[in-house]
Structures are given as structure tokens and as C-alpha cells.
Amino acid sequence: MSKQGFIRNNFVSRVFCLVSLIVVLVLIFTKTLFFRLDLTEEGRYSLSEASKSLVSEMNEALTVRLYLDGDLDANMLRLRRATEDMVRELNMYSSEQIVIEGYNPNRATTDEERYEAYAELEQRGLRGMSVTVRERGGKMSEQVIFPWAEICSSRDTMAICLMHPSSQKSGEAAVNSAIADLEYLFVDAIRILNRKDIRKVAFIEGHGELSEEYTYDASDALSRYFQVDRGVIGTDASVLDDYDAIIVAKPMERYSEIDKFVIDQYIMRGGSVLWLLDGAQMSNDMLSEGGTTPLIALDVNLSDMLFRYGVRLTSTVVEDMQCAYMPVNVARPTEEPRFEPIPWFYMPLLQGSPYHPITKTLQAVKADFASGIEIVGDTAGIRKEVLLITSNASHVHVAPSEIDVMGAINVEPKEYFTTQYVPIAVALEGKFESIYKHRMAPAGVRVDKIVDKSEPTRMVVVADGDIIRNDIEQHREGLMLVPLGYDRVTRQTHGNKDFILNAMLYLTDDEGVMQLRNRRVDLRLLNRAVVESQRNVWIYINTLLPMFLLVVFGVVFIFMRKRNYTK
Numbered sequence: 001m002s003k004q005g006f007i008r009n010n011f012v013s014r015v016f017c018l019v020s021l022i023v024v025l026v027l028i029f030t031k032t033l034f035f036r037l038d039l040t041e042e043g044r045y046s047l048s049e050a051s052k053s054l055v056s057e058m059n060e061a062l063t064v065r066l067y068l069d070g071d072l073d074a075n076m077l078r079l080r081r082a083t084e085d086m087v088r089e090l091n092m093y094s095s096e097q098i099v100i101e102g103y104n105p106n107r108a109t110t111d112e113e114r115y116e117a118y119a120e121l122e123q124r125g126l127r128g129m130s131v132t133v134r135e136r137g138g139k140m141s142e143q144v145i146f147p148w149a150e151i152c153s154s155r156d157t158m159a160i161c162l163m164h165p166s167s168q169k170s171g172e173a174a175v176n177s178a179i180a181d182l183e184y185l186f187v188d189a190i191r192i193l194n195r196k197d198i199r200k201v202a203f204i205e206g207h208g209e210l211s212e213e214y215t216y217d218a219s220d221a222l223s224r225y226f227q228v229d230r231g232v233i234g235t236d237a238s239v240l241d242d243y244d245a246i247i248v249a250k251p252m253e254r255y256s257e258i259d260k261f262v263i264d265q266y267i268m269r270g271g272s273v274l275w276l277l278d279g280a281q282m283s284n285d286m287l288s289e290g291g292t293t294p295l296i297a298l299d300v301n302l303s304d305m306l307f308r309y310g311v312r313l314t315s316t317v318v319e320d321m322q323c324a325y326m327p328v329n330v331a332r333p334t335e336e337p338r339f340e341p342i343p344w345f346y347m348p349l350l351q352g353s354p355y356h357p358i359t360k361t362l363q364a365v366k367a368d369f370a371s372g373i374e375i376v377g378d379t380a381g382i383r384k385e386v387l388l389i390t391s392n393a394s395h396v397h398v399a400p401s402e403i404d405v406m407g408a409i410n411v412e413p414k415e416y417f418t419t420q421y422v423p424i425a426v427a428l429e430g431k432f433e434s435i436y437k438h439r440m441a442p443a444g445v446r447v448d449k450i451v452d453k454s455e456p457t458r459m460v461v462v463a464d465g466d467i468i469r470n471d472i473e474q475h476r477e478g479l480m481l482v483p484l485g486y487d488r489v490t491r492q493t494h495g496n497k498d499f500i501l502n503a504m505l506y507l508t509d510d511e512g513v514m515q516l517r518n519r520r521v522d523l524r525l526l527n528r529a530v531v532e533s534q535r536n537v538w539i540y541i542n543t544l545l546p547m548f549l550l551v552v553f554g555v556v557f558i559f560m561r562k563r564n565y566t567k
Contacts (some may be wrong), residue, residue, distance in 0.1 A: 020112055024437035047089055051187045055094040059194055062098050062153055063187075067121070067146040068162060069104035073131065075175045076145060081164060082179045083149065086186055105146055121146055125159060147178075151189045158189040171429045190225065199226050201504060202243045206259070207300065208252030210469055217470040217484040218500045225505065226419065233259045237447035245272040245507040250465020252281070254301040257442040260435075264305060267459070268434050268451035272507035274500075275461040276468050277302065279313040279371030280399040286502040287330070291405040295397065308435045310382045311426055314372040315399045318422050320348035321413060322391040324366055327490040337431050341489045345395070345408055348495065350388040350424050358460070358502040359387050363495035366485055370464035372396060373423045381430045387460070388425035388499075393417035427506070432457065468500055 047096065062309060064087050068080045084100060105121060105128075109113035118128060119166040127147040147162040162185070163178035166362040201222060211221070212230060219228045226244070233239060235258055240246060246266070255263075278298050297315035306312060326344035348367050352359025366389055375384050395417050397403070411417075431456040440446050471482035480486070483498030 010524070018395075019246065025544075045091065047183060051090070051183060052093045053091075054187055054191055054194075055090050057194070058094050058190065060153055062099045062151055062190065062193065064098060065152060066100060067126065069102045069152075070106045070176040071143075071245060072145065074141070075172055076131065076147070077121045077502050079147065079175050079178055083162060083182060086182045088278045090186060090190070091437050106144070112142065123147075124446055128149075129163075145163060148411060149186075149344075151193060153193045156193060158193055159187045160189055174549050199244045199508060201228055201245045201247065201508075202240065203228070203230040203247045203249060204233065204251075204263075205230055205256055208467065210249045213472055213479075214482075216481060219496060221484075221497050221501050222504060226508075226527075233262045235262075235445050237262050237265050237441075237445055238273060240266040243267060243271065244362055245274060245423075245504055246272045247276070247468075247504075249276045249468050251302075252278075252298070253301045254299070256301075258445045261393040261445055261447075263441050264434050265447065265451055267309075267432055267457060270455035270457045272457055273459045274503055274507060275306070276309050276461065276465045277313055277371075277461070277463060278318050278369070278465050279315050279463055280369075280405055282317070282369060287403065287405065293403050295399045295401050297399045299337045305435050306461065307376060309432050309459065309461075310375060310377045310384055312374045312376045313461075313463050314374060315370050317346060317369050317396040317397040317399070317403070318348060318367075318372055318390055318424070319345035319397060319408065319417070320390045321345065321393040321417050322351075322364075327489065328409075339485060342409060346403070348390050348394070348424075350390060351465060352495070352499070353385065353387055353389075356387055358499065358506050362498055362502070365462045365467060365496050365499050366487065366494040367424060368466035368469075370424050370466075373426050373461060373463045375423075375426065378503075382432065383429045385429075386423045386425070388426050388462070390422045390424065392420040392549070394419040394422050395424065420495045424464060425460065427458065427460050428461045429458045430456065432459075447472050458467060458507050458519050460507065469498055483519075 009128040019041050066080065066083060068076060068083065072080060085372065086100055087100045088538040105117045106114060108117055126146055128144045128146050130142050130144055149160045149162060151158045151160065162182070175567060188550040203209065203212075203219075222228050229243075239262060243266075246263070247265075263273065277300070280295055281298040282295045283293045295317060302311065321343070323343050325341035327339040328342050346369050348370060350367055350370070351364060354360055367388075386559065393413065396419050434450065434452050434454070436450055437452040439450075441450055468484070470484040471486075473480045473482055483493060483497070484500075485494040486492075487494065
């Protein structure tokens with residue numbers, strides 16, 4: 001070997017040793033220092049700033065018990081790995097340790113033990129889900145999995161459903177949607193477990209509002225974030241001051257001046273209100289028995305308040321071609337009852353604004369005999385945003401008039417649905433003016449001073465009280481609750497519950513949770529048709545190209561070696 005070749009080989013050896021040392025040091029260093037370069041446009045693999053801030057303030061260690069375990073198919077395995085990655089990511093930013101544990105309910109040796117494990121999880125509200133698994137040889141089998149996780153602290157345990165069964169999504173699409181929601185689910189549960197102060201909201205009663213059983217599903221969802229109370233107002237003007245927000249849900253009787261004054265002064269002191277009101281009323285009993293009912297205006301003595309705040313409810317009912325279905329008996333009088341689903345135009349499916357945090361990612365909201373809203377008044381200091389609207393094929397039914405089931409069925413759509421985009425819900429934000437400015441307080445109310453101008457606050461006005469109403473059905477076992485927004489005909493659940501929850505979080509100024517609830521990741525999936533058509537081409541490329549590169553590298557290496565050693 002020549003002296004020049006020896007020097008060159010010695011230099012290569014030193015470079016190789018130096019590079020190896022650098023790699024070892026980097027590996028040791030990265031075990032203690034966590035960093036991530038997220039090059040995706042929407043920050044798909046990065047936690048939001050709100051999440052980082054929340055987990056950094058944890059006051060105790062948490063244990064995540066993951067029940068999605070065992071022999072999983074490709075989609076469920078991807079969901080499990082994404083869940084584990086999310087927990088590790090949260091642990092990196094937390095001030096306390098977050099430990100993840102796996103539990104496989106199917107690990108039992110006998111069927112009896114397995115069924116006992118299933119029953120125990122079901123009793124705790126962790127419902128299983130049956131999935132079809134393709135085994136080797138093409139054989140199909142059913143497997144019960146539990147797509148759940150529990151976050152345990154020393155004081156409480158929060159259950160998280162990683163993937164809800166949905167009739168609209170299945171397979172890969174359902175898993176992709178579940179992965180996109182993981183950050184919100186875990187951060188929200190950690191936030192609740194570490195909550196120190198108790199925030200309160202209240203349903204107002206005493207004016208024919210919806211009773212507790214008809215708002216149970218919404219109250220149950222709100223109880224995750226708030227203490228939910230109910231009660232009448234009374235004569236003390238400060239009785240509502242301890243509440244972050246109040247809900248007025250479908251009143252049917254007039255509000256007294258004292259009650260209006262208490263609510264008005266509550267708003268003036270910075271309180272928030274979710275108004276769920278009807279502008280007109282009809283009789284469901286008369287409609288179901290005779291097929292017709294009179295439609296009359298509904299006045300609960302709140303019009304002057306809402307007008308001063310910037311909106312007005314119209315004495316109307318809106319019909320819309322984009323609507324839910326209702327089963328109707330189409331049999332003749334002498335025949336057996338035969339029900340068929342028909343479009344029920346009085347039950348519109350409302351579309352949400354894509355620009356407001358309440359409705360940004362919301363599914364359609366199901367309404368029932370909804371009225372319209374008009375934005376009125378000279379309120380330049382109030383920001384007004386429409387939240388829910390009808391479609392471009394609507395009709396406004398003005399009270400007083402009559403509603404006829406058969407008449408609603410036999411309309412000519414092009415001639416009848418000539419109105420477009422009727423506002424049904426509006427968000428108001430700013431400094432409101434009291435309706436009792438330059439007026440005396442009502443007799444009998446206890447108040448020290450009338451506030452004329454409010455602090456910056458918010459309110460949401462919805463022209464349909466039934467948006468928050470869940471149904472109650474009679475079964476052999478007793479009364480059964482129908483989930484809020486559930487459609488019995490299509491078996492889909494609309495966005496009513498999410499709308500109520502988002503609205504209350506918005507009113508209570510919880511922007512961090514709102515950002516997480518509305519965060520969505522655009523999943524750029526492969527085009528299956530193109531993949532199938534070019535499948536063989538890419539198989540050949542991925543198989544032959546590495547071999548070709550290896551041969552080229554070998555040839556170049558041998559050539560360089562011979563040239564170095566022949567000098």
C-alpha cells in the first residue's frame with residue numbers, strides 16, 4: 001500500500017470514529033432532552049399552546065389505563081399507538097408524571113372470566129364495540145374491543161371514549177376522526193381532574209320553562225364543567241351574581257317586571273345568558289290527533305329586553321327543505337296503519353357558521369318549529385354574529401295562521417320555498433345598555449343601585465326552545481330518555497348537545513377549551529383508485545430500486561478500493 005493510500009484510509013477511519021461518537025452522544029443527549037420538528041402545515045403532531053399550559057400546571061401524578069389492547073386489527077392498532085403517543089407527548093410537558101398502563105379485557109383464559117370482565121366494564125359505563133377481524137386464510141371473526149381509557153388521580157377517575165360508533169363514519173375514516181380528537185379528550189379530562197374552583201350555571205324556572213327531565217341530557221353534559229342549578233328568581237337583584245351564566249329554556253308564561261329587572265342587572269354586572277325562546281306556539285296534541293293546529297304569537301314579555309340588546313324574535317315558524325323526517329300513517333282509514341318517513345319541513349336541520357367558535361366544526365342542529373331572528377337597534381358597540389341559519393330553500397309561516405300536516409306535504413317546492421338563509425341563532429358580545437336606564441326599579445325588588453351600562457359580556461339568542469329539549473319515551477321497563485339531537489328515523493345524532501355545550505363554554509369565556517374542541521386536522525389520505533391502478537408499478541419500484549442502489553454502491557466501493565490499493 002502506498003503512503004498516500006495509508007493516509008487516506010487512516011483519515012477515513014478517524015472520520016468514521018468521530019461520526020460514531022457524535023451519534024452516540026446525540027442518542028444519550030436526546031434521552032434527556034425532548035424536542036420535535038413538526039413540518040406539517042396545520043401542526044398535526046404538535047400540542048396547542050393551551051394544552052401545554054394546562055398540563056404544565058398539573059398538581060399531581062396521573063395514571064392512564066388503556067383498555068384498547070390485545071390482538072387488534074390495523075385500524076384499532078393505529079388508534080392505540082396514536083393514543084400512546086399523545087400520552088407521552090403530554091407527559092413531556094407536564095410538571096408531574098403521566099404513566100400509561102395497558103389492560104386487555106380479552107386476556108381471560110375462559111369465556112366465563114372474559115364475560116365477567118366485560119360486565120364489570122359495562123357497569124362502569126365503558127361499553128364494548130364489536131368489530132370484524134380478518135384472520136389468516138381469509139376467515140372472518142367478531143371481536144369485542146373496548147375503545148376506552150381512564151385517567152386516574154388520587155381523588156377521581158375520568159373515563160374517555162376514544163371512538164364513538166357512528167353511522168356516518170366507519171373503518172379508516174372513523175379512526176382518523178378519533179385520532180384528531182385525542183388531544184381535546186385527554187387535555188379536557190386532565191383539566192377537570194385538576195380543577196380547583198367550581199363554576200356554576202343555572203336554569204331559570206317559574207315561567208313554564210322546560211322541566212328537568214326534558215333538559216336532563218344537556219344538564220348532564222354541562223355537569224362535566226359546571227355545577228348546574230335550577231330555581232326561580234325571587235326579589236333579590238343579586239341572586240344570580242354567583243353564576244357564570246344562566247339558561248332561559250323555552251318559557252311559555254310571561255316574565256314579571258321584577259324577574260326581568262333581576263336578569264337585566266345580572267347582565268349589567270357581567271353575567272351571560274343563553275336565551276332559548278319561541279316566537280310562536282302551536283299544539284302538538286292537536287296536530288297529532290287532527291292533523292291541524294292553530295299557530296299564534298307567543299309573548300313572554302321579553303321583547304323589549306331583547307330589542308334593547310339588539311335582536312328581535314319574529315312571530316313565525318320556519319319551514320325548510322333541508323329537514324328531518326317524520327313517520328306518517330299513509331294507510332287508508334280501513335287499512336292497517338302503515339307508517340312511512342316523509343320530510344317534515346317544520347323540523348329544519350340548521351347549518352352553523354364556519355367562522356364562529358361555537359359552530360365552527362358543528363354538525364347540523366335539529367330544530368322543531370323554529371322562529372326567525374332579526375338584528376335590530378342602533379347598537380354599534382355590540383358585535384353580532386349569526387350562528388345558525390336555514391338553507392337556501394325556506395318558507396316563513398307567519399302567525400296567526402294554521403298548520404296543516406297534509407298541506408305541508410303537498411306543496412310545490414319551487415313555488416313554496418322561496419326564502420333563503422333565515423337566521424335562527426345569534427351571538428352578541430360587548431357592552432349592553434339596560435332597559436331600566438332612566439327608569440325606576442320595579443316595586444318589591446331589593447336593589448342598592450341600578451347599573452345603566454354593562455361590563456363586557458356575552459349572550460346567545462336562539463329562536464327555538466326545543467333545541468335543548470330531549471324526548472322521553474315510555475317503554476316496558478319505564479320511562480327512557482332519548483339523547484338530545486337523536487333522530488329516530490335516520491338513527492343519527494345531530495349537533496344539538498355540542499351546540500349547547502359550546503355556547504355555554506363561549507359564554508363563560510373558556511377559550512382554551514373552545515380552541516381544543518374546534519381543532520381539526522386535515523387528513524390527506526391516499527387516492528385509493530390511483531393506488532390500485534398503480535399498485536404493481538410501485539411494488540416493482542420499492543423492490544428493485546433498493547437492490548439497484550445496493551449494486552451500484554457495491555460496484556463503486558470495489559472500484560474505489562482497487563484504485564486505492566493499486567497505487
